[in-house]
Amino acid sequence: MVTALNRRLGGGLLHHANSLPDDIALTLGGREYTYHEVADTARRWAASIVEAAGPRPRRVGVLASRSPAAYLGVAAALCAGAAFVPLSRHLPPRRTRAMLEASALDALIVDAASLEQLPRLLDGLPHRPALLLPDSARTSRGDLGEGPVLHAADLAAATRLEQLPEPGCDEAAYVLFTSGSTGEPKAVPITHANIRAFLTVNQDRYRLTRQDRLTQIGEQTFDLSVFDLFMAWENGARVCVMDPRELPAPFAYLEREQITVWFSVPSVAAALRRCGVLTPGSMPTLRWSLFCGEALPRATAEAWQAAAPASVVENLYGPTELTIACTVHRWDAHTSPAQCVHDNVPIGLPYPGLHTLIVDEDLTPVADGATGELCVAGPQTTPGYVQAPHLNAERFFVRDGERYYRTGDLVRVHHGQLVCIGRNDHQVKIDGYRIELGEIEAVLRRAGAVEAVCLLWPDAATITAVLCGAPDPAAVTEACARSLPPYMLPAHVHTLATMPLNTNGKVDRTALRRWLDDQPVPGRLHETAPHS
Known part of the structure; x- marks a missing residue:
């Protein structure tokens, strides 16, 4: 319900404090x-x-x-x-x-x-x-x-x-x-x-009630937590903050707290699957199982559906700039497998009220079925980055009276659903965190490297750095560790006398990747911290 009281975020909390004062809003630490x-x-x-x-x-x-x-x-x-x-x-x-x-x-x-x-x-x-x-x-x-x-x-x-x-x-x-x-x-x-636009769309979809209990798994610096708190508080439900120590085997917690809505990055579910604990019927209380923040593998969706047979599994997609999520795909055991690309679940269809364009590098719409950058307009679009006019000019554009955000994600329509192919720049996702590789490069340069290039190698979940002109690579990586969170630290560091360049004089990342393919994979400098 949207009243004069709760048009503001948090208004639902105040409304329920008056109408249902003794209902539980938050469970934390027992x-x-x-x-x-x-x-x-x-x-x-x-x-x-x-x-x-x-x-x-x-x-x-x-x-x-x-x-x-x-x-x-x-x-x-x-x-x-x-x-x-x-x-x-x-x-x-x-x-x-x-x-x-x-x-x-x-x-x-x-x-x-x-x-x-x-x-x-x-x-x-x-x-x-x-x-x-x-x-x-x-x-x-x-x-x-x-x-x-x-x-x-x-x-x-x-x-x-x-x-x-x-x-x-x-x-x-x-x-x-x-x-x-x-x-x-x-x-x-x-x-x-x-x-408010996001909450209204999601409440129309999920119909939460005062009987629902939502998980709160991630840190509050991660925008999935906004869903947890305010989908609960705006609708009279309860948010339950899980102790991270229970995450490797959450089943007793879900049963004890009678959790009905799960929301996490897919890597949490994938880790449970790898450990062999995601067994059929192990999460009977769930009625919604929602994933967002990175690609959802088909096998993970299938295993989760079997473990939570009474729940509906959905894959949500959206950058922070579009308010948590802007598209969604509902998993269907009969039709979804054929809609997967690269064995990842589709990101689905845009929320009601949002407009999407799939464009090429010149912002020209691509042909039907072709791959291009996903751009989204509508009431969930941020007004723009704080004190960053050049970045705002780069990431937003107006067409036909609508202001679009360039997501940087390459997508195409496959069997009527949007599927995500990858990134069109150097922004990546690891453990649900959206990371600008350029930020890591900037820190490495400040720490003493003359040139620094970061890329995903040897796999899509490992950051590798290549440095030029670093007098002491070990000291550079130690300085990097003092400035960046664990999930942004390079796992491997290589040094080169000069960087390979393309015809435009820019670092040739394709050539650099070929060079890395000929190198032995060193031991990991840092273990990427799991999302918590």
């Missing part, structure tokens, strides 16, 4: 939080944000992971009329610092486990936000700099914010960061109108 408790706490924290940062804060960071502060902080930011900006202590501090600088936060909510990083992140920050430390007692720490610092007692004593600021539909509801080709993360704002 504790249950009612809708009333979540909304009441969010309003108190929102009052503190407004008092410390002003009546209309624009952005509130949430530096927290799988803690009450992580989820209540998101709700508080929205109640304060601000966009929430999820941050994670599991990312390298340098990367988080770049996000803080780009965000210009008005307030920052920090849980106890993330507090140790805070002084380093704040040191010399041009715009120091007000700090909310809901897990911490009052201290006289001087390493947090000057500015408001609100502790647990302050937040508990705050009066509820009754008159909530009303953000406009075109104002940001949240900001996520994706990998950037310049070496800096790109800030992607998603407006209230963007996410």
Whole structure:
């Protein structure tokens, strides 16, 4: 239902706090939080944000992971009329610092486990936000700099914010960061109108009720978590935060919590299949099994369907810039196998209200059945990257009055369904994370390499770097590890005296790949961390 109260993201949470106050909104660490408790706490924290940062804060960071502060902080930011900006202590501090600088936060909510990083992140920050430390007692720490610092007692004593600021539909509801080709993360704002369009389409499709229980598997810096939280809270359901230690064998957790909606990257399901634990009938409570973030292998879909026989399996597709997902394919054991290409499940058909074009390099529509870049327009399209006019000019274009986003994904129509063939640039997906290889190259160059080229070799899940002019390749890769999250670290590093060039004077990646094919595969420098 969309009422005047819940046109804003988070309005459904407030509605259900009034109508179903004792229903459970969140299960976390063995504790249950009612809708009333979540909304009441969010309003108190929102009052503190407004008092410390002003009546209309624009952005509130949430530096927290799988803690009450992580989820209540998101709700508080929205109640304060601000966009929430999820941050994670599991990312390298340098990367988080770049996000803080780009965000210009008005307030920052920090849980106890993330507090140790805070002084380093704040040191010399041009715009120091007000700090909310809901897990911490009052201290006289001087390493947090000057500015408001609100502790647990302050937040508990705050009066509820009754008159909530009303953000406009075109104002940001949240900001996520994706990998950037310049070496800096790109800030992607998603407006209230963007996410409302997404939630409406998905509720029309999935018809969630107060009896549903949704998983929350990934970090909140990954946009699948927005689906988990707000498909639950907007519809009176419960979101259940799974302990990562249960992920290698989640069946007892699903049964204990009576989970009805699963949402994850396909690699989680593939790992269960490889381990031989994805057995038929092992997940009887599920009624929806949703996958997004990377290619879904046909064999994984088949095994999951057998393990969750009462559920509908769907493959969703979409970049952050198009608000979580924009196309979907419903798995059908009889028809879907013939629709697969490269043994991957189709990405399906666009959501209602979205427009798609498949174009060549000149943005000319390709012939029916031909391969081209997928471009999407409609109400889920971000207004554009923050402070990146050149990138916006590159990634967006207007045609016939519609503003299209260039996804960079090559697709074609096969048996009436969109199928994804690969990338048309150097952006890749590993374990569900969208990665700009150019960002890794930029970090390697800053660390001492004169030239650096990254590509997927010897397989589509392994990043290999080739360096020129690096006086100490080991030192370069160590510096890389201090700046990038584990899933972006090259597994192999080779050195060359000169890079092969094509006729345009650019690095010839095809020639470079042929050269690598003649080299022995070295031992892995880094093990790619599984998505959690």
